[in-house]
Amino acid sequence: MVGRAVTSRDLVLGRLRAALAADTAAPVDVPRDYRQAAAVDLDQLAQRLADYRAHVHRVAEGAVADTIADLLPAGGTVVVPPGLPPAWLPPTVTALPDDGLDHARIGAADAVVTAAAVAIAQTGTVVLDASPDQGRRVLSLLPDRHVCVVRADQVVATVPEALARLTPHRPLTWISGPSATSDIELIRVEGVHGPRQLHIILLP
Amino acid sequence: MPTTTPPVTAPTGVGHLRGDESFPTAARRSLADPQLRRNLRHATTTIRAKSAGVIAEQSDWEQLRTAGAAIKADTLRRLPDLLEQLEEKVTGAGGVVHWAADAVEANRVVTDLVRATGADRVIKVKSMATQEIGLNEALEAAGITAVETDLAELIVQLGDDRPSHILVPAIHRNRAEIREIFLREMPGVDPALTDDPTALAAAARRFLRETFLSTPVAVSGANFAVAETGTLAVVESEGNGRMCLTLPETLITVMGVEKVVPTWRDLEVFLQLLPRASTGERMNPYTSMWTGVTPGDGPQTFHLVLLDNGRSAVLADEVGRQALRCIRCSACLNVCPVYERAGGHAYGSVYPGPIGAVLSPQLTGIEDNASLPYASTLCGACYDACPVKINIPELLVHLRAEAVESRPRPTAESIAMAAAAYTMDRPRLYAAGQRAARLSRLAGRRGRGLPPPLNGWTASRDLPEPPAQTFREWWAGR
Numbered sequence: 001m002v003g004r005a006v007t008s009r010d011l012v013l014g015r016l017r018a019a020l021a022a023d024t025a026a027p028v029d030v031p032r033d034y035r036q037a038a039a040v041d042l043d044q045l046a047q048r049l050a051d052y053r054a055h056v057h058r059v060a061e062g063a064v065a066d067t068i069a070d071l072l073p074a075g076g077t078v079v080v081p082p083g084l085p086p087a088w089l090p091p092t093v094t095a096l097p098d099d100g101l102d103h104a105r106i107g108a109a110d111a112v113v114t115a116a117a118v119a120i121a122q123t124g125t126v127v128l129d130a131s132p133d134q135g136r137r138v139l140s141l142l143p144d145r146h147v148c149v150v151r152a153d154q155v156v157a158t159v160p161e162a163l164a165r166l167t168p169h170r171p172l173t174w175i176s177g178p179s180a181t182s183d184i185e186l187i188r189v190e191g192v193h194g195p196r197q198l199h200i201i202l203l204p
Numbered sequence: 205m206p207t208t209t210p211p212v213t214a215p216t217g218v219g220h221l222r223g224d225e226s227f228p229t230a231a232r233r234s235l236a237d238p239q240l241r242r243n244l245r246h247a248t249t250t251i252r253a254k255s256a257g258v259i260a261e262q263s264d265w266e267q268l269r270t271a272g273a274a275i276k277a278d279t280l281r282r283l284p285d286l287l288e289q290l291e292e293k294v295t296g297a298g299g300v301v302h303w304a305a306d307a308v309e310a311n312r313v314v315t316d317l318v319r320a321t322g323a324d325r326v327i328k329v330k331s332m333a334t335q336e337i338g339l340n341e342a343l344e345a346a347g348i349t350a351v352e353t354d355l356a357e358l359i360v361q362l363g364d365d366r367p368s369h370i371l372v373p374a375i376h377r378n379r380a381e382i383r384e385i386f387l388r389e390m391p392g393v394d395p396a397l398t399d400d401p402t403a404l405a406a407a408a409r410r411f412l413r414e415t416f417l418s419t420p421v422a423v424s425g426a427n428f429a430v431a432e433t434g435t436l437a438v439v440e441s442e443g444n445g446r447m448c449l450t451l452p453e454t455l456i457t458v459m460g461v462e463k464v465v466p467t468w469r470d471l472e473v474f475l476q477l478l479p480r481a482s483t484g485e486r487m488n489p490y491t492s493m494w495t496g497v498t499p500g501d502g503p504q505t506f507h508l509v510l511l512d513n514g515r516s517a518v519l520a521d522e523v524g525r526q527a528l529r530c531i532r533c534s535a536c537l538n539v540c541p542v543y544e545r546a547g548g549h550a551y552g553s554v555y556p557g558p559i560g561a562v563l564s565p566q567l568t569g570i571e572d573n574a575s576l577p578y579a580s581t582l583c584g585a586c587y588d589a590c591p592v593k594i595n596i597p598e599l600l601v602h603l604r605a606e607a608v609e610s611r612p613r614p615t616a617e618s619i620a621m622a623a624a625a626y627t628m629d630r631p632r633l634y635a636a637g638q639r640a641a642r643l644s645r646l647a648g649r650r651g652r653g654l655p656p657p658l659n660g661w662t663a664s665r666d667l668p669e670p671p672a673q674t675f676r677e678w679w680a681g682r
Contacts, residue, residue: 006209008303014209015305015516016284016461025522028278034267034473048486103417103451123487136501137450137492141443160472168433168468169297171498174475174491179443182483183356183372184379184401185243186250192355192405193412194443194490 038157041121045155046202048124052177053190054198061151061203065090068113068147071199076110079139083132084113088149098135106138111145112195117172119155119200120162124177126150126200127162129170137171146195148175151203212306213569214514219307219338220366221514221568223552226575231546240376240547247375248538254484255535262480271473273593276529279465280519286431286464287510293434297496299506304458306513311342314423314456317507318348321454323421329438329445330354331425332370332532333458333511335554336567339423350423351415353444355408362389368548369556370534371482376547379404412444422448422503426459427531428474429508432467435495436508439478439488449492455503460511462519462528474531477591482533514567523602527563529592534559536586536596542579551576558586562599570606577603635676 006014046056057067069090072078078093079101089095096109106112115133116126126148128134140146156162166172179194190196214221223230234240259265279286291301302317304310318326326343328334328350340350340361352361356374360367363385367373374382383399390411397407424445428437436457438445449455465471479488497506519525537543537557548556553564553573561580565573577600586596626633 008305008309011209011305012303012461012510012512012516013284013287015211015512016287016519018209019211019516019520020281020283023281023522025277025281028274028281030274030278031267031270034264034271034476052485052489107413107417120487125487130498130501137446138502141446141450159476160469163469163472163475168430168435168493169495171495171501172491172493173446174487174493176485176487176489178489179441180489181355181405181442183354183359183374184382184404186247186372186375187401189402189405192409192442192444193353193416193447 034160035158036160038122040152040155040157042152042155042202044157045119045121045124046200048121049126049177049200050124052124052180054124054177054200057199057201059201059203064088064149064201064203067201068093071145071147072111077108079106079109079112079135079143081112081114081133081135081139083135084115085133088113098139101139103138103142107142109143111147112139112143113147113149114140116148116150116154118162118165119150120159121155121157123159125162126175127166128173128175129166130172131170137173140173140175141194144191144195145197145199146175146178147199147201149201149203211516211520212512212514213517214336214567215306215308216568216572218311218342219336219513220554221336221564222572223550225552227546227550227552227579228575230552231550231579234547234550235545237547239378241545243375243378244544244547247369247372248544251371251484251538255481255538256484258480258484258486261486262476265480268473268476269591269593272477272531272591273529275465275470275473276462276592277526280462280525280528282466283461283464283519286466287461289431290429290434290464291510293431294429294436294496294506294508295434297434299434299496299508302507302509304509304511304513307337307511310337310458310509310511310513311339313509314339314458315342315346315348317454317456318343318421318423319346321421323348323419323454325349325351325415325419326421326423326456327351327353327415327419327448327452328357328422329424329440329448330357330373331423331458332554333425333460334423335367336460337458337511337513339458351412351419353412353416353448354440355405355442355444358408358412359385362386366549367554369537370532371537373548376549412447416444416447416451420452421454421456422452423456423458424448426457426463427478428471429459429464430466430468430471431464433495435468435493437471437491437493439475439491441483441489443490446490446492449494450502452503454505454507456507456509458509458511460513461515462530478531478533481535481589481591514569517569518563518566521566524562524566524599526594527559527566527599529594530559530563531592533591535589535591536594539585539589541581541583541585546579551579558596558600559594562594562596562603565603565607570603570610574607574610577607635674 117129
């Protein structure tokens with residue numbers, strides 16, 4: 001080892017290898033006999049989202065804009081990811097297309113509207129993967145209201161099915177209800193730092 | 205040729221793995237605090253009930269536990285190779301990987317990284333690893349302010365306090381105390397603040413929003429890191445984690461080496477086990493996953509610090525290593541009759557409860573936490589509750605044996621046992637002893653306890669009152 005300092009990497013890996021050197025433990029097979037898949041139940045998704053105090057609206061795709069119009073004050077500002085279907089936005093709101101919006105403008109908006117990548121019925125979860133119809137992660141983080149449109153064919157029943165559909169290299173945000181805390185006397189309070197309201201528009 | 209160096213325990217003088225006093229001494233103080241015991245009982249019973257409800261919904265819970273335990277056991281057997289794979293994948297995705305042999309080195313690495321950005325403040329997501337190494341203190345010594353952003357951690361930090369539970373670190377505080385801390389320590393707080401939890405959370409939201417938006421560096425821990433893809437995952441509830449992982453220019457993640465999992469698919473097991481065992485939810489409100497750096501989205505500089513700090517020493521013990529399976533859910537705290545009464549501070553280390561009683565002494569070496577393996581009744585509730593099936597009672601017994609081995613001999617216990625054997629071999633001496641014990645009834649009331657060095661036995665038990673007549677006397681006079 002003359003002339004070469006031991007790096008921390010060598011040190012840690014060396015210690016770990018030494019710890020395992022006298023190992024007698026047999027190789028481990030991972031049994032995966034837990035539930036992998038199940039039939040999709042949209043009612044279950046709606047009910048479990050509502051359990052976590054998300055507001056669920058079940059409408060046809062043609063009614064998305066009207067639903068959003070009812071949720072937001074007239075003239076309200078809405079952050080819009082670049083690939084969001086234009087027909088989803090009602091004429092009553094002011095769109096803020098994300099062309100590199102700064103944090104202050106995103107945070108001051110009344111709402112953000114996004115699509116989703118996957119939803120999980122059994123856990124009441126929607127997953128965003130930063131595709132063009134969802135945009136950068138910050139878009140769904142700073143506004144006080146998040147309206148997320150989910151198509152029925154994006155809904156799976158179980159967590160294993162969701163992971164199988166997702167691409168690990170994209171930034172992923174799993175959302176189950178609005179931001180919440182139970183840190184004070186275990187009393188649930190919604191909206192600590194993330195959006196205080198989560199609206200899910202569930203399409204057939 | 206690979207270097208081989210013997211495993212080493214966590215160094216002294218840095219971080220929070222050792223208490224200032226033994227468990228019995230510290231526990232005696234917390235047992236005398238009725239407020240603390242009320243809060244703990246409320247917290248543990250509430251979380252237990254919630255958790256039981258959502259676990260009952262999951263008909264394959266036992267299969268998930270078995271899979272979770274197996275994935276972790278497999279990971280530990282192949283830990284060095286998996287870490288090398290993780291390093292390669294994170295680096296390939298634009299991240300920078302650092303290795304830290306112990307707390308001192310990890311603190312230095314993070315401090316240097318923050319300094320290099322020119323920032324004098326970092327925002328932090330709740331992280332057990334950075335508490336373990338005492339990162340906040342190290343940053344402060346370097347003139348860098350670390351702002352805890354989890355509500356409970358903020359309460360603990362502003363109150364100049366210590367966390368008492370892995371999941372709900374401020375559970376020892378009630379709303380009135382939290383209001384007082386906020387009024388006293390939170391800059392710009394509304395003096396009309398009430399103690400309504402919604403109002404208190406809103407005060408934290410206002411206080412931290414500007415900090416989130418103006419701080420260019422964040423420090424996080426990690427719940428999981430996938431070797432196969434280089435993906436990191438953080439689970440949370442409030443959105444403070446998302447703020448830290450999304451808004452700053454630089455993200456520094458400090459992760460114990462045991463947090464790696466082999467494959468992407470393995471997350472399907474842990475994302476089902478962790479929320480149900482931990483907060484009693486089907487899924488926690490937010491989970492963030494990222495792989496290296498994504499151009500135009502989130503931090504554009506990502507550092508991953510892989511921390512040993514005694515883990516190699518735990519790994520070297522084939523029985524003890526199962527403690528490294530822990531996913532920090534805190535289910536074992538919530539079912540433990542000792543934790544429920546003694547509280548988190550009594551354990552001295554940042555890892556309280558049953559898992560702390562087996563993890564801390566292994567990370568530090570048994571000499572430095574010798575009383576912790578005794579902080580248990582061996583009732584086994586923790587083993588049943590553990591989502592990755594860590595056999596904590598087995599570990600406690602294993603570590604008790606080690607603690608006895610490490611003690612200078614002879615101990616009071618071994619002397620007492622030798623004396624008992626000698627006396628019982630000599631009937632006349634035994635009878636005399638029994639008469640003497642009866643006489644002691646006249647000398648003192650029940651509950652006084654034995655004189656030193658035997659008072660250790662009676663400190664936590666009532667001494668049974670000797671009978672007025674021994675069996676031998678009754679037999680003789682029959």
